[in-house]
Amino acid sequence: MLSRAAANLYWMARYMERAEATARLITMGQRMAILPGAHHRDEWRSVVKVTGCEDHFPPEAIVKESDIVAYLLLDLDNPSSVRSCLSRARANGKSIRTALTQDMWEALNEGWRKLDSYDVADARQQLPALIDWIKTRAMTFRGAADAGQLRNEGHDFLRIGGSIERAQMTLRLLDVKYYVLLPETEVVGGTRDHYQWTSVLHALSGSRAYHHVYGGAYTPWQITDFLMLNTLFPRSVAYCYRQIAYRLARLAESHNGLKPCHETIAQMVGSLDGINSGEIFRIGLHKSVVVGLGMTNRLAAEIAEAYHFD
Known part of the structure; x- marks a missing residue:
């Protein structure tokens, strides 16, 4: 196998895994943010730290849910955001289309621009549904690989x-x-x-x-x-x-x-x-x-x- 194809497969899997993991982290942040005193403890900063994006937020600032949605879900310039990961995974897959099964490609390609149409307010309003959609995309991709890939x-x-x-x-x-x-x-x-x-x-x-x-x-x-x-x-x-x-x-x-x-x-x-x-x-x-x-x-x-x- 060519090293370029191997690298694309390797990074495609990493990006899909990262997209799902980031979505799960946002859910965890929501769960912790509803605890009494969460605002004063800045619980959302823990989510930022896990993703390695803490430097984006000033130490003195309180990180809010809207900040997380904007930066970790929708920001295409952030390589760790869900939107960026899904886009990069698809780009990797497109480069090695013949190495993927039809179901794997459809899992990468179907609705990959879905997040383009959301602003922060819309995404927050529909956040549970978006998180479920992201997890489903990642699990469908893995299932397609398990079921059909050589x-x-x-x-x-x-x-x-x-x-x-x-x-x-x-x-x-x-x-x-x-x-x-x-x-x-x-x-x-x-x-x-x-x-x-x-x-x-x-x-x-x-x-x-x-x-x-x-x-x-x-x-x-x-x-x-x-x-x-x-x-x-x-x-x-x-x-x-x-x-x-x-x-x-x-x-x-x-x-x-x-x-x-x-x-x-x-x-x-x-x-x-x-x-x-x-x-x-x-x-x-x-x-x-x-x-x-x-x-x-x-x-x-x-x-x-x-x-x-x-």
Whole structure:
């Protein structure tokens, strides 16, 4: 496969994953913003921090829902906005049209300019419906790939891109809960703290899966273990790393053996396999997340170098 085609598949998956994740973050922000005192705690800034767009908002400014809708949903100049991600994913897909199934292309192409017709006021008024539409587009795309795409190199690059983006989002969500939303001492373990942690699960569609594993007990260390270490939950960091390792191993068979990225992902999988329940909190959640993000960024750079992405 040409490196240009591989890069387009990889980034197409990343952009679709990012669009859906950003939509889910906006929903999480809405849930947290309705808590008492949310205005004074500037809860919406946590959503901005997860997406890496915090520099766009002055530190002294209170971030409002209208700001989030304008910048993270509609702003075409923001590479992390939903509108921008959907547009870029379609551009990637158009460049490699013959590598996609008809259903994959339709999922990318159908209604891709829908957000062009919305201003901030209209988008806020119809926000739940828009969020559902965005999630449906992303899930339809993934379903089309699962159902019809050949399990060849192209599919491997597609899955690697989606898994890298997903792992990064899960790590950032955990860091924001710990570092930005860390509650005052008197409310640790209280109703607000509980609601914030369960909002993280909700943002990752993990509430029901978590309940199957832990029952009705919602504790910060169990939620952290679930989102970092559980190998059966598709949005956990461990699951994403294992998916990347599997796909890279397949690529190694047809691309002259192992590259530095293969050694890196093996190290990443092994580091999580060696962590016991509750140990992440004892080590330090923020420290663990920073290491995880650093390793994931390093892996992405090594993959791009190994397979000659432009």
